Amino acid sequence: MSDDAFGARMVAQMPYLRAFAISLSGSYSLADDLVQETLVKAWSHADSFQPGTNFRAWLVTILRNTYFSDYRKRSREVQDSDNVLAEQIPVKGGQEAKATMADVQNALNELPPEQREILLMIGITELSYEEAAQICNVPIGTVKSRLNRARAKLAEHLGLTTLNDIDSDPTVSDLATRMPGRVV
Template sequence: MNEKARLSLKSKLLAELPSLRAFALSLAGSSDGADDLVQDTLMKAWANASSFAEGTNMRAWLFTIMRNTFFSKYRKSRREVQDVDGEAAARLVAMPDQLAHLDLADFRARLERLPADQREALILIGASGFSYEEAAEICGCAVGTIKSRVNRARRRLMDLLALSSIDDFAADPELTDSVAAVRFGE
């Protein structure tokens, strides 16, 4: 848009301010709401000036923008919850995600500290869901050896994590699921 067209649009917008303000008051019901509605309308009109066809009714175009803006805000406000005192927000408390990631990273680091044969047995039985017989076949050892490795791995992992039972993870569902996946403490 060239400078002459911008000045022309600006003067046309300014000329419509009294009509826009009156219409906004009838929609919003308060002067503050009307002022906000007029401002939003002018901002949208200015941003979308290229969609205005010269020779058409500027007032009708602006009123349509205002009406659509008002009803969009109205529909949005119906979905919003008024929470002046913060009571509703206080009920929506969630544990911060970053702690779960740190706990999971700590768990993985401790899991890596297990001897390779114990870690392998624990992952096959706990995380992968193989039976003791299947795990023994995969590892090429006796079923009793797999059971022993899993038991030692579970005990060692609990010591490394300073846990007395899986219930120590109860406050953190993401980590509890990961730990439960290796089924230690059964």
């Protein structure tokens, strides 16, 4: 069968396909999409049609299988056209988080060892000022000043200039929120 003849047969079946698609989906717009997808699949698999068999039945089978495949797929999906649910996802994509974490690690490596040590003790291990002072054998005031300098240098290395810059980046804000009395 030539492409023109095959195409003409498909066009002739469109009203029947559309009626069946409407009855399956209950929606005119979904039905139109379903018919279009069916015709694309039929055209791309024209060689699988057996001449002498029922052409309409073959197209209806493709339409029905496409509908149920899409239906199963849609049942696993959640409509979120206004991004309300997407905005609730606490972690950004893996690539961004890894790149940000690499930037944070590089910035931490740029800090003097005594500042980095205090920053990690208080920011990551969540030690109190008193505990950090005891471990480092320095006064609490020294811990606070090292921490303040470390935060400022970290923010400078990361190009963060305001509190909003830190709060908008989950990787950095997670580190920063664990630091009492942060000043940027």
